[in-house]
Amino acid sequence: MVSRDTLTAADLARRDRPPQLQGKPRYGEKIIKAVLAVCAALSVATTVAIVVSLVGPALQFFQTVAPLDFLFGTRWSPSFVPESFGVLPLIAGTLSVVLWGLLAAIPLGLGAAIYLSEYAPDWVRKIVKPILEVLEGVPTVAFGFFAFSFITPLLQDHWPEFLGQGPNVFNAGAAGLAIGLLIVPIIASISHDAMSAVPQGLRNGAYALGASRARVSVRVVFPAALSGIVAAIVLGVSRAIGETMVVLMAAGNSPNLDITFTESIQAMTAYIGVTATGDIATGTIEYDTIFAVGLLLFVMTLAMNAISIRLVRKYRQVYE
Amino acid sequence: MSTKTYNPRTRLATSGARAATEAHLGRRPTGERVSGNLFYAFLLLMISLSMAGLAALIIDAFVEGFPRLGLELFTEPTAPFPEDSGFLNAIVGSLFVIGGVIALVVPLGVGAAIYLEEYADRERWWNRLIELNIQNLAAVPSIVYGILGLAFIVRGPLSLGFVVAAGSITLALLVLPTVILAAREAIRAVPPSIRQASLAVGATQWETIRHQVLPASIPGIATGVILAVGRAIGETAPLLLVGAATFVTFVPEGFFDRYTVLPVQIFNYFARAQQEYIILAAAGIIVMLVMLLAMNSFAIWLRNRYEQRW
Numbered sequence: 001m002v003s004r005d006t007l008t009a010a011d012l013a014r015r016d017r018p019p020q021l022q023g024k025p026r027y028g029e030k031i032i033k034a035v036l037a038v039c040a041a042l043s044v045a046t047t048v049a050i051v052v053s054l055v056g057p058a059l060q061f062f063q064t065v066a067p068l069d070f071l072f073g074t075r076w077s078p079s080f081v082p083e084s085f086g087v088l089p090l091i092a093g094t095l096s097v098v099l100w101g102l103l104a105a106i107p108l109g110l111g112a113a114i115y116l117s118e119y120a121p122d123w124v125r126k127i128v129k130p131i132l133e134v135l136e137g138v139p140t141v142a143f144g145f146f147a148f149s150f151i152t153p154l155l156q157d158h159w160p161e162f163l164g165q166g167p168n169v170f171n172a173g174a175a176g177l178a179i180g181l182l183i184v185p186i187i188a189s190i191s192h193d194a195m196s197a198v199p200q201g202l203r204n205g206a207y208a209l210g211a212s213r214a215r216v217s218v219r220v221v222f223p224a225a226l227s228g229i230v231a232a233i234v235l236g237v238s239r240a241i242g243e244t245m246v247v248l249m250a251a252g253n254s255p256n257l258d259i260t261f262t263e264s265i266q267a268m269t270a271y272i273g274v275t276a277t278g279d280i281a282t283g284t285i286e287y288d289t290i291f292a293v294g295l296l297l298f299v300m301t302l303a304m305n306a307i308s309i310r311l312v313r314k315y316r317q318v319y320e
Numbered sequence: 321m322s323t324k325t326y327n328p329r330t331r332l333a334t335s336g337a338r339a340a341t342e343a344h345l346g347r348r349p350t351g352e353r354v355s356g357n358l359f360y361a362f363l364l365l366m367i368s369l370s371m372a373g374l375a376a377l378i379i380d381a382f383v384e385g386f387p388r389l390g391l392e393l394f395t396e397p398t399a400p401f402p403e404d405s406g407f408l409n410a411i412v413g414s415l416f417v418i419g420g421v422i423a424l425v426v427p428l429g430v431g432a433a434i435y436l437e438e439y440a441d442r443e444r445w446w447n448r449l450i451e452l453n454i455q456n457l458a459a460v461p462s463i464v465y466g467i468l469g470l471a472f473i474v475r476g477p478l479s480l481g482f483v484v485a486a487g488s489i490t491l492a493l494l495v496l497p498t499v500i501l502a503a504r505e506a507i508r509a510v511p512p513s514i515r516q517a518s519l520a521v522g523a524t525q526w527e528t529i530r531h532q533v534l535p536a537s538i539p540g541i542a543t544g545v546i547l548a549v550g551r552a553i554g555e556t557a558p559l560l561l562v563g564a565a566t567f568v569t570f571v572p573e574g575f576f577d578r579y580t581v582l583p584v585q586i587f588n589y590f591a592r593a594q595q596e597y598i599i600l601a602a603a604g605i606i607v608m609l610v611m612l613l614a615m616n617s618f619a620i621w622l623r624n625r626y627e628q629r630w
Contacts, residue, residue, distance in 0.1 A: 026524060028526070029524055029525060029526050032526050033435070033439050033526075035431065036431045036432070036434050036435035036439060037435050037439070037440075038431075039427070039428050039429075039431030039432040039435060040431070040432040040435040040436055040440070040450050040500075041450065042428060042432065042496075043432065043450060043453050043454050043457055043496065043497065043500070044449065044450060044453050046457060046468075046493050046496070047453055047456070047457060049468055049472050050460065050464060050465075050467075050468045052472075053467060053468050053470075053471035053472050053476070054464070054467060054468075054471075056471075057471070107366055108366050108369055108370050108373075109370075110366075111362060111363050111365070111366025111367060112363075112366055112367045112370050114363055115363040115364065115366065115367045116367070119360065119363060128367065128371070130620070131371065131374065132370070134374075134613070134616060135370075135374045137547070137550055137551065137554070137612060137616055138374075138377065138554070138609070138612070139553070139554025139555070139556065139583050139605075139608060139612070140554070140556065140557075141554070141556045141583045141586050141587055141590075141605070141608075142377060142381065142554075142605045142608070142609065143377065144587075144590075145380075145381065145384075145586070145590060145601060145602065145605055146376070146377045146380055146381070148590075149380060149384055149598070149602070150376060150377075150380040181370070181373040181374075181377070184370050184373070188370070200330070201330075204330055204333075204334045207334050207337070207338055208333070208334055208337040208338070210338070212352055212353075212356045213356065213360075214355065214356040214359040214360065215352075215356075217359070218359070235459070238459055238461075241461070242460075242461025242462065242463065242464075243461075244461070244462070244463045244556070244557035244560075245556050245557055245583075245587065248557075248587075249587070249590060249591075269461065269463050269557065272463055272466075272467070272561075273463060273557055273560050273561075276466070276467075276470065276560060276561040277560050277561075277565040282475065290467065291467060291471070294463070294464055294467045297461060297463070297464060298460065298461075298464050301459055301460060301461055301464075302456060302459070302460075304459070305455070305456055305459040306456075309455065
């Protein structure tokens with residue numbers, strides 16, 4: 001069979017034909033192609049619009065607040081006098097949640113992936129994979145509710161005394177754990193794909209040398225799939241950073257500079273959500289803060305995505 | 321290439337080698353056996369915890385929302401008191417918004433996918449830019465799309481105000497990358513021989529796409545669209561910024577009415593922090609989960625029903 005790389009429909013259409021076969025020029029075809037190209041170009045326009053809509057008001061914001069005061073200030077209180085626009089407490093809030101989320105999601109997600117790829121019989125895989133896909137589609141507002149009404153009470157009731165004060169009604173820990181559960185399917189399904197792509201020959205070689213299944217999983221399959229696994233985790237992190245509803249519903253709205261489990265925090269996304277839904281007038285500095293924080297969020301997730309694309313490209317093992 | 325099916329010869333060789341080694345060495349060292357079993361137990365624990373988490377989420381919503389489960393959730397709009405309130409206005413709002421999303425995303429997403437798969441020359445820098453751009457857009461947090469909607473659609477160039485259409489356009493932009501990626505996958509699954517046969521009998525490129533490629537890839541595209549739209553139904557954060565968060569008690573009647581949607585309504589009830597409203601929010605979550613489950617099952621059924629082997 002002719003592979004798609006060597007001969008596409010476009011190539012065939014473009015190929016020079018002898019004059020008697022060229023026929024009349026087909027303007028309709030050209031118009032259709034142009035219309036379709038506009039559809040594709042719309043995605044670039046979206047990106048440009050995102051950047052423009054963020055950068056404009058953010059620049060206005062930075063005329064009042066020095067960028068360094070914004071990035072390294074340790075107090076965030078945009079609506080109380082004296083106003084202060086240090087974004088570090090919001091970043092710390094986001095980091096707290098992401099940290100607890102990853103502590104839950106990495107073992108859960110990778111454990112599930114290794115089990116599915118190396119241990120599970122076919123019938124189990126056929127049941128579990130769709131369930132994970134369904135979990136991926138559950139709206140985040142449900143996870144926020146779950147964190148507030150299930151995880152927080154559970155933590156409060158079973159908090160060991162030696163850890164000190166138990167969690168608040170709103171706390172970073174419950175939100176983090178719920179976000180962890182939210183990104184388990186992402187980490188599990190992408191790393192499962194990476195592990196499934198490891199050639200069987202590598203496993204067989206290790207088995208032939210007498211390695212046990214656990215050893216093959218950990219020492220052969222895991223390293224061979226590492227680039228995919230890391231990309232999965234980076235993607236999970238970027239998803240966790242951008243998650244809004246869970247932090248808004250379960251983590252509270254008090255900016256907190258500490259990396260904390262039990263206390264209430266305010267994450268960057270939650271600040272945007274809560275401020276934008278409140279009554280604020282356009283043109284005020286408070287309104288512009290939404291865009292400054294949004295720009296920071298956009299840059300952070302863009303960087304994560306670039307890292308993940310890079311990692312996959314750089315460390316992708318090409319077998320056969 | 322499927323890695324799970326290794327050929328009989330390899331299988332025979334590995335099992336033979338394994339048996340010979342095991343017979344020669346006797347049982348595995350105890351340490352190895354114990355750690356192997358522990359590892360297996362750990363994996364089982366992890367996968368069961370993940371499943372238990374999902375189960376707990378659904379059961380918790382059911383338990384909390386049970387007192388309010390009933391048909392009036394679908395027939396009553398928001399009322400001054402929680403006992404009389406339902407989700408009618410939010411459900412209709414969601415349907416309007418989603419209808420708008422589908423109307424926008426299907427032509428745009430499929431058009432972009434056809435261009436990228438059938439026309440675009442990968443060597444050109446602008447086509448590579450479009451591909452990279454779509455990849456990056458898929459990773460942008462949803463609330464950033466909300467900011468875009470607020471600055472460009474509600475205010476700014478389009479200035480639509482806080483209306484249904486603003487919500488539809490914002491969500492359409494959000495799910496467009498997903499739809500494009502899914503539609504490309506579906507189009508790519510149509511084998512090139514079909515195209516070559518069509519071109520060989522004299523069809524133009526567009527005739528080939530229109531009469532061969534598109535009909536063959538419609539089930540795949542439909543599946544992708546349904547899954548993407550399912551994501552849009554559950555999206556809350558971006559809509560908070562483009563008007564759905566306002567307190568609305570009436571049922572929207574057109575695309576230029578003010579509106580709220582199901583997940584935002586759930587959040588609003590939740591945020592009132594009274595017990596009655598929290599129960600109502602839990603009941604709303606169940607309504608939403610049922611809607612999504614129905615849609616996703618339909619998508620999976622569609623995929624299986626029309627799955628075509630070439």
